[in-house]
Amino acid sequence: MVKSNREKSKIKNNRILTDSDRTKAMTIFDIVCKNNIELLEEADELAVKDKMSSGTLEKQNKNLSIDDISLELIQKMVEWDKQHRILDDWKWKAMNDVICGKKVLTERMKYAFRYNLEKLKKAGFTF
Numbered sequence: 001m002v003k004s005n006r007e008k009s010k011i012k013n014n015r016i017l018t019d020s021d022r023t024k025a026m027t028i029f030d031i032v033c034k035n036n037i038e039l040l041e042e043a044d045e046l047a048v049k050d051k052m053s054s055g056t057l058e059k060q061n062k063n064l065s066i067d068d069i070s071l072e073l074i075q076k077m078v079e080w081d082k083q084h085r086i087l088d089d090w091k092w093k094a095m096n097d098v099i100c101g102k103k104v105l106t107e108r109m110k111y112a113f114r115y116n117l118e119k120l121k122k123a124g125f126t127f
Contacts, residue, residue, distance in 0.1 A: 066111050069114055071099065074095050074099055077127075084123060094109070
């Protein structure tokens with residue numbers, strides 16, 4: 001069992017795991033194999049479904065160009081994320097600053113906002 005947020009963040013942020021982390025993970029794996037191997041089969045099935053759905057999402061995102069990122073879309077993203085809190089605070093603030101007129105919407109920002117849109121879509125945002 002993961003004991004701390006620090007260990008969770010290592011995995012989430014793709015950081016190097018220590019030997020101790022690996023040992024704990026293998027212990028958990030052995031326990032699951034011994035007591036409930038079906039759980040691993042379910043996890044494999046979910047991983048396949050996730051890959052299939054993300055593949056579909058990637059095809060949709062390839063069709064979305066940075067020219068499709070408009071102020072109206074950014075406004076919807078800001079409002080939706082205000083309730084769901086998916087994006088990091090600084091990413092939300094950057095989009096909100098553009099909506100409020102504090103910053104100009106540049107091509108570089110559109111490019112970054114497209115990645116924000118992808119993350120929001122994975123969390124359930126629709127436009």
